Amino acid sequence: MSELTGKTPLLEVDNVTIRFGGVVALNGVDFTMYEGEILGLIGPNGAGKTTCFNAITGVARPSAGAIRLSGQRLVGRKRHQITRMGIARTFQNIRLFPEMTALENVLVGADARHKTSVVGALFRTYRVPVKPEERTEITATGGAARALQQLRRTGQRFFGLSRHTLEERAAREKAMGLLSLVGIEGRAGELARSLAYGEQRRLEIARALATEPKLLCLDEPAAGFNPAEKVELLNLIRKIRDTGVTVLLIEHDMRLVMGVTDRIVVLEFGKKIAEGTPAEVRDDPAVIAAYLGVPTDAA
Numbered sequence: 001m002s003e004l005t006g007k008t009p010l011l012e013v014d015n016v017t018i019r020f021g022g023v024v025a026l027n028g029v030d031f032t033m034y035e036g037e038i039l040g041l042i043g044p045n046g047a048g049k050t051t052c053f054n055a056i057t058g059v060a061r062p063s064a065g066a067i068r069l070s071g072q073r074l075v076g077r078k079r080h081q082i083t084r085m086g087i088a089r090t091f092q093n094i095r096l097f098p099e100m101t102a103l104e105n106v107l108v109g110a111d112a113r114h115k116t117s118v119v120g121a122l123f124r125t126y127r128v129p130v131k132p133e134e135r136t137e138i139t140a141t142g143g144a145a146r147a148l149q150q151l152r153r154t155g156q157r158f159f160g161l162s163r164h165t166l167e168e169r170a171a172r173e174k175a176m177g178l179l180s181l182v183g184i185e186g187r188a189g190e191l192a193r194s195l196a197y198g199e200q201r202r203l204e205i206a207r208a209l210a211t212e213p214k215l216l217c218l219d220e221p222a223a224g225f226n227p228a229e230k231v232e233l234l235n236l237i238r239k240i241r242d243t244g245v246t247v248l249l250i251e252h253d254m255r256l257v258m259g260v261t262d263r264i265v266v267l268e269f270g271k272k273i274a275e276g277t278p279a280e281v282r283d284d285p286a287v288i289a290a291y292l293g294v295p296t297d298a299a
């Protein structure tokens with residue numbers, strides 16, 4: 001652990017337990033993430049990885065333990081509060097607004113972060129009535145998507161604005177920058193549903209980054225990727241870290257995990273069974289046993 005001395009803790013998961021009825025999905029799990037690192041969270045199916053993400057992002061509430069971001073308590077806060085504090089995530093199953101363009105998807109991501117709503121500003125520009133509760137929550141069937149469709153129905157186009165406010169223009173430039181970072185800026189005006197699968201995954205990452213996270217949680221971002229796409233994703237994750245974002249990565253592809261992470265935490269049946277550098281974890285008998293499905297003492 002000596003190489004961690006002097007590093008600043010960003011996320012502290014402290015003895016967290018989560019139960020679903022009789023199932024203990026997480027059992028006293030603890031680990032710390034340091035600013036600027038890429039941490040892998042791995043383990044066999046059902047080990048508790050997604051539940052851990054859900055606890056960090058406010059989707060699942062621990063029955064015991066604490067989670068802190070830069071020393072600030074997270075448990076008990078609402079999802080949008082946690083987003084504003086600086087945690088963003090992508091999902092195992094892609095969750096985009098299919099009827100919105102790639103650029104609009106990113107703009108809605110940015111909207112979840114800011115007190116002044118850019119999407120709201122557009123609504124004000126066009127006097128399209130939108131209920132306050134429809135503005136910021138990002139869900140697959142969310143109000144923002146409906147409202148933008150409403151905007152289109154009036155015949156007024158998002159891209160055809162003659163008078164941008166400075167804020168709208170800045171948001172658009174930033175969104176284009178993020179699309180460029182993930183390598184799909186050429187697809188900005190395409191509907192999300194018409195993008196190729198790999199492009200949709202990249203768009204999800206751009207949208208998550210639009211919330212200006214300190215910590216980005218990626219849940220199996222390489223699922224369904226071919227080997228070339230995985231290499232590109234690995235480079236993208238490094239690039240994201242180089243912009244100052246700390247990355248928590250759930251991934252089943254061991255080559256990708258070993259190739260990109262600084263440290264790895266291994267879960268099995270809701271418990272942490274190992275933690276260390278990729279090399280340490282790869283050689284750990286408990287990890288080998290967990291993946292080969294044999295008892296530890298037989299490994």
Ligand SMILES: Nc1ncnc2c1ncn2[C@@H]1O[C@H](COP(=O)(O)OP(=O)(O)OP(=O)(O)O)[C@@H](O)[C@H]1O
Binds near residue numbers: 020023046048051
């Ligand atoms: N909402 C829920 N209700 C009941 N049980 C749940 C719920 N969510 C997760 N579980 C259970 O908790 C355990 C951990 O699940 P989780 O999805 O966190 O594992 P995982 O490591 O992400 O698995 P995978 O790699 O298959 O995605 C599993 O036994 C799962 O069935």
